[in-house]
Amino acid sequence: MSATFEVKPASAAPAPPASATARKPPRTSRRTQAGRSLRRHWQLYLLIVVPLAYFVIFKYIPIANAVIAFKDYSPVKGPWGSPWVGFKNFELFFQNPVFWTLVKNTFLLSVYTVLASFPIPIILAIALNEIRNGRFKKTVQLVTYAPYFISTVVVVSMTILVLSPRLGFVNDAIGLFGVPQIDFLGNPDYFRHIYVWSDVWQTTGYSAVIYLAALSGIDPALHESARIDGASRLQRIRHVDLPGIMPTAVIILVLGVGNIMSIGFEKAFLLQNPLNTAQSEIIATYVYKTGLLNADFSMATAIGLFNSVINLFLLLGVNFAAKRITGNGLWS
């Protein structure tokens, strides 16, 4: 981690004094290459300074700042001056009775989200791909794509309004079947379903676009020859389309699993109310409360770091497995 961190400023930041390094005799070919590139393209290196500074300041300094997870942070002394406490914050967190609830809530919510939001866009994309009827196809795409552009705040508000016990149409609809009114948001058991399905509602159309792109990249000759061999539509989907989008699907699944613990703070926080915290309190919302509301910076950072590390390992592990099994993965 720190290795990548240091490589960059060394190679890119000192753009102006390029000629100094370039005048040295060419010892290694890489160094000559770098020197020549710097001399010829100093303007490009100049261009990249500010954006790189952005990444250093807002992405890498926070990573360095995360040392406060191992310290007893005091705002006066700053992240580096505060006294070390080792793993005390982590131990306290692991011993906290809320720990297992948080991990369980976060994990279940994420797994549920991945399971539900992985296959549905694929089904939608394949269905859209099957009909060539221009206008209907375009309408479906345009409409299903639209919710992606609505903000989380609005989607959550819509969810609350639509599900509300007295006024929402969902309760009206189930009332027609004689089901008594349900206070969906007041019951912790419904939280996960609301979270996941409103997410599916919002993102399916958008995710389908990626699969549509993959589907359009499949060689038409494969379909043609399958047809000559007498394959039905369903058979062609199974033996031509699905293998064709496999690489894309694997990457998206790996990324989805990698994010399994970093499930969106915003939405869980917005959907949360005192009645449903039993299932809606996840690591991200707990970090927010510990850190910013209770101002326990070190503890909140420790919890956040625990989350990030698990995330990273899940991603690397799943990527490794995917590469072994299917031959596809990130960085393939």
Next chain:
Amino acid sequence: MSITLQGFRRTSSGGHESQRTTIEETRTDKIFLTGVKIMLWLALILVAVPLIYIVANSFSSPSAVSAGKVLLWPVEPSIKAYKEAFSDPLIMKGYLNSFIYAICGTLISVTLTIAIAYPLSRRTFFGRNVIMSVLIFTMLFSGGLIPTYLVVQDLGMLNTRWAMVIPSAIGVWQVIIARTFFRSTIPDELYEAATIDGASDLRFLWSIVLPLSKPVIAVIALMYAIFQWNSYFDALIYLKDPSLYPLQIVLRNVLILNTLTGSTTTTSLAQQLEQQQLANVLKYALIVISSLPVLVIYPFVARHFTKGVMVGAVKG
């Protein structure tokens, strides 16, 4: 009927084979296709109904909304809620703030994104793979909420407008999209020709690359603008002063936390009831108003957006 016709039309492009391929569309295939269409109709309805429901409610009278009588068509049409929303100073201020953040944020983001994506697209740029890994790593691992907050705090950005546009200025995904576009559409020969004519790197970027890259610039600009318009988390943690609040925070206060805005100096019971009813319909109107700018431009940009996602989906 229309299905056979469609199958015929599709395959008839194959010339003399049209006769045969029509027969090939077997009965199971037809049933399957009908099933697919039913499914797509279902998807269409499931997505569209909640949207229509919100719009229909927003245009109905407060009493009809409070009685839960509205489904997919306005009942006793009225624009009372919109009048109320547009006369609320807090909401209008939020609206204005959101516009400021969206416009400034997008300008900054697009400039910085191009500044890093273009050099990274050039094959002669030494160290581009290292820099790319440095960027991608930030997608996988982050210091977390509090360490980032500390940086923003140290820079003195807390409770300023800068906190809304700087800490989230560059998206790695957008960099990848722009870089892929530059790399796949600007041929090296073009650069060589320009260099022979005496153009420097910056001159080449400004006079040749940017004019040729309008589509991708439009796509990433819209991505950033929509992201900014919808963003709420940064405001929640970095802003304290209500006069700086973007619309999304105001929305959350009104819609989710139920803090009523507007005049509550009512006394009589009837007035209170009316106020309550108005508050109900106001929620629907607010949802429409806040989503309006995005949804108005949406049909025009959807096609480009799709392209952008596709470009981004192509790894490299």
